[in-house]
Amino acid sequence: MTKYLYLFRGGDARRASQSPEEMEAHMELWKNWMGGLAGNGQLVDGLPLAQEGKVVEKAGETITDGPFAEGNEIVGGYLILNSNNLDEAIEISKGCPIFKHDGTVEVREIMSM
Numbered sequence: 001m002t003k004y005l006y007l008f009r010g011g012d013a014r015r016a017s018q019s020p021e022e023m024e025a026h027m028e029l030w031k032n033w034m035g036g037l038a039g040n041g042q043l044v045d046g047l048p049l050a051q052e053g054k055v056v057e058k059a060g061e062t063i064t065d066g067p068f069a070e071g072n073e074i075v076g077g078y079l080i081l082n083s084n085n086l087d088e089a090i091e092i093s094k095g096c097p098i099f100k101h102d103g104t105v106e107v108r109e110i111m112s113m
Contacts, residue, residue: 001082003044003110004089006096008077011103029097037081042092046079076103080110 018026037043051074055066083089086109093105 001084004081004083004086005108005110006046006079006081006089006093007075007106007108008079008096008098009073009075009104009106011076011098011101026097026100029100033095033097034079036095037079037092042081042083044080044082046077046081048077049075 034043034046053066055064056062057064081089081092083092086107089107089109093107096105098105
């Protein structure tokens, strides 16, 4: 099996307008989706990312607050999973709850070094 990385982008604006009950229900979708992947032996790791951070450039000469991209471009989390090939990884990504909030999933193969 090959490892693939899902980068989750966007969905924040829609999530920010949800009630606590709606947020909890949406998180339950994530829990169930990721639980299914874990049950199939496909889930390796995955967590949301904090909004705060720093951007380091020029070997540390420039450090700024960030990232400050458009909301639909910010990486909000990641998931690493095992899949037979890219097509299968794409098919699995179609069940991701981020699509309910108009977010996107970038699917990338993790290369060996």
